[in-house]
Amino acid sequence: QQQVKQSPQSLIVQKGGISIINCAYENTAFDYFPWYQQFPGKGPALLIAIRPDVSEKKEGRFTISFNKSAKQFSLHIMDSQPGDSATYFCAASMNRDDKIIFGKGTRLHILP
């Protein structure tokens, strides 16, 4: 019940295309859903996050879509660029003092 299931494990997208990464959760007590981006040799960095009271959040080319009834959320990267090639982790947490649960990650490669 504490898991966050992420798919696909790896993804290859042409430059200019849309990259889509999906996550699903079970625990309805989760109330914060961030996405982290990690480049090789670096620690993860927060990319964008959403709370369950909204269905979509957009920051530049990055959009989170949230489906509360299906307990799913996804990251969409529009106009994908080679510089977006990285590993992406979805995550969830349920309150300020509780630990964050990470998905297993998606290795995204954007073809030039």
Added chain:
Amino acid sequence: SAVISQKPSRDICQRGTSLTIQCQVDSQVTMMFWYRQQPGQSLTLIATANQGSEATYESGFVIDKFPISRPNLTFSTLTVSNMSPEDSSIYLCSVEQGRKLFFGSGTQLSVL
């Protein structure tokens, strides 16, 4: 946002030895977190370090193997003791600000 300096960035160690990883934050924080990231895998929380008290370890991690120090509100160390090849991983320290996690660049550890 917090800036975290972690060192060493990488090391190659012999089986049976110990390595201490240092983490310095540019602001005072209550909790610091230590994660392990095995090759191609997600982030696994090792322990939470509070200043002035013993660290809290997650299931599967013990103090004898991963002793942690937290002498003040800006610094922590993680020691990987009596290392074996199975300890080869990236070790990351992290702090939380407003439910956002900030990570150091990690320590890439290889055990021969």
